[in-house]
Amino acid sequence: MIELFPRALSAEAFAPFGEIICLDDAEKLSINQGLTTRFHDLFNIDTADNGGRTIVSVFRTEPLPLPHRIEIMERHPLGSQAFLPMDDEPFLVLVAGPGDEINTDSLMLFKTDGHQGINFFKNTWHHFQIGLGKTRDFIVVDRGGDGANLEELKLDQTILIPASVMTQL
């Protein structure tokens, strides 16, 4: 059995999997006669493969009951997928290393700082969204259009996010 505990999300550690979306690091432009700061072009949208288009949705996510057994991971071979939280609470992000199989040693669980969003590169293995504590809304930027953009892989090993993770948030 493997128990996963979150580490703080940093650009370096997350670099193989995607981008961190963070206003502090963004290009800042003063517009609208000085009344607005534009935090410009926050991440790289990669949705054009196979005639794809960019779509924007909202995910309203209930808390994931813990402990949670990780049974299935997923990836989107045709497009990036970004999550921008509408509030300022942390959430968890579970990813795994590259390749068509998942090496469970490569599973990495991250905790955002409450202000970070994330943008998965296409083809990055990840768990579906892990909300904790309360119902939350996220703006999601991903790909619409034809083509099979969801692959799922079942994990045989017993891999848990233990309930004690709640107290570490």
Next chain:
Amino acid sequence: MIELFPRALSAEAFAPFGEIICLDDAEKLSINQGLTTRFHDLFNIDTADNGGRTIVSVFRTEPLPLPHRIEIMERHPLGSQAFLPMDDEPFLVLVAGPGDEINTDSLMLFKTDGHQGINFFKNTWHHFQIGLGKTRDFIVVDRGGDGANLEELKLDQTILIPASVMTQL
């Protein structure tokens, strides 16, 4: 002198100018083992002209001091531009009818209901974002890439949003 007062934003009245972004009207998909409702594909992104690409930014907007004289309107000939509020307060949206000149009789001031976002069609004359009351964040989806995507037009007539509008919000 013309004084502008806001009317409630409705899909019918806003139809010539753009789309209303509203979760209530969206297609709802149950995903993530039933833990997430996906409010799917909320508006039409139109950014591909002249090799454009979709970009996502955050606008952090200070309140517009009232009374405010409307001096300049703008439009984006190469792409749509969407505003999704990160909170649940109303904001104002000022638009004008089609054509290269602005007929001041066509100016329409709308007030959102606190949950609505908006997506301007490309080439729609509009005022820059009108935030009231406090500093607010909006997620903005518009176009990046080469080409002149900003036109501005100065209004000669005296057109005001009066201070009394504040008490009507």
